[in-house]
Amino acid sequence: MERPLTQYIHPGCPPFDFKEYEMTGGYSALQKALKSMTPQEVQKLVQDSGLKGRGGAGFNTGMKWSFVPMGEDAPHPKYLIANADEMEPGTFKDRLLLEGNPHQLIEGMILAAYAIQADVSYIFLRWAYKKAAQLLRKSIQEAYAAGVLGKNILGSGFSLEMHLHTGVGRYMCGEETALLNALEGKRATPRAKPPFPQISGLYGKPTIVNNVETLCCVPHIVNNGAEWFKGLSNSEDSGTKLYGVSGKVNNPGCWELPIGVTMRELIEEHALGMKNGYQLKGVLPGGASTDFLTTEHLDVKMDFASVAAAGSRLGTGTMVVMDDATCPVGFVHNLQHFFAQESCGWCTPCREGLPWVEKMLLSLEQGNGTNEELELLQLHTQLLGPGNTFCALAPGAMEPLQSALKYFKEDFEMHVALHKCPYGE
């Protein structure tokens, strides 16, 4: 089984420096692309490979690039941004790539920048990833010294600058247009779309924002081709995926596997099952803003289409397992507390609705909930749903709530009937 993204990552060992990365085939994709491919050919190759955004949205990466204005009349500077603001609760996959092989990300970024003819690139890194920041700074310096960054890269005539930007908190920075505002030194509120960032992004110039894992796939696609990438998976989606499992399992962790492994394989074979004395009750398959799946979905393939058909989203592919000793109301309250706190306040349904949802869930958890409030919670899943808010934060928040109300209805009703939390929390 091939694991191209993590083959040289050995937790506990320092990552490869420039020399070591180069000796194991690193920067050969960059040489190949700069010598023998046009930017449009790189775009086409990545589009044909079927690589979909690994940040959660699942949009075809090559197609996203193809919307950037190209040619002599295109506005400059153009920007390429790696979204390394991993803040989705329950998600810890990009940390592995950032700390484990920073040059792989840098090479992927240079290739992506070449494909869209970007002049400047940024890594938008969340503040908490201190080790990654230190490693990236060192690796960027090495890349400049080796001539794969800066002016006239490897004599190709293509030039690219790269900067590391570390954030100062806020989940909203992960939303691509809010990220652009944060990079411009503003509050991280989302922007209206259209215009899409591909046309008018950072400082009004054409900009591509890609997730870290997405960019790390690019060198391997350039080296091995679109068909090879498609063949890595065992589903309709292409490539491998970094999957994670956290919660009360025996071996929580993160693994690169063919995209489309089943939830059962992840939890039983890789996470080695539930801890002694605990049963699996529900799973958030791809972070805090995805719908619950339950034991009936264990054989669902973890790819974009299959998880959607089961009523949820693949999201970031890092799942949070809820066991039978954890109160679903308390669990969902924790999520809504997070979303209410992280709402940027830009649009009313999100700013006002989420704190109300959180308060109702808290009162329910404390034994003061009513049946009317259960109906109000249900109503909010529509009022804060898709189409009613400025960005995807509130609709994302409603996904675990609406599915909890569906799958764990009895738990909610029991809180009302008993006037307390039956889990004793």
Added chain:
Amino acid sequence: MQQIHTKEITKPEYLTDLERNEIDHEVALVPHKSAAVIEALKIVQHYRGWISDDSVNAIAAYLQMSAAEVDSVATFYNLIFRKPVGRHVILVCDSISCYVMKYGDIYKALQEKLKIRFGETTGDQCFTLLPNCCLGCCDHAPALMIDNDLYKDVTIDMLDRILTKYT
């Protein structure tokens, strides 16, 4: 139309040479001065521990922004501190994986040891205790950070040993 002239307020003496040099370096990387405001806040906080009203005014004057603009950015980001904090800031992850793995017990133990709750600072100004959303090490929950140090798989037994490093 009559042009409105606003009196330029410059109090550069409120920023140290060191701070100004670092801010200048950031300003050089962006198309206009105000785009460097987050970096400026980070730099000033690095030297002073937090961002006071005076610091907001000084940054505003230096980047030719209004104090309100600077404050709107400063108050948006949770790791820019607009109140004084202790010498060490303890960030306890309160997100979902840590919730499942009972971060609440860790918080309770910290409350008892330090005699402060979230948002408070110990009397000796050593520690400030804050909740923080997902630290991205969910496979080693519960987790907490003190300054630049990440602690994983935290148990109550570990707390004394961890805290001693900072006292």
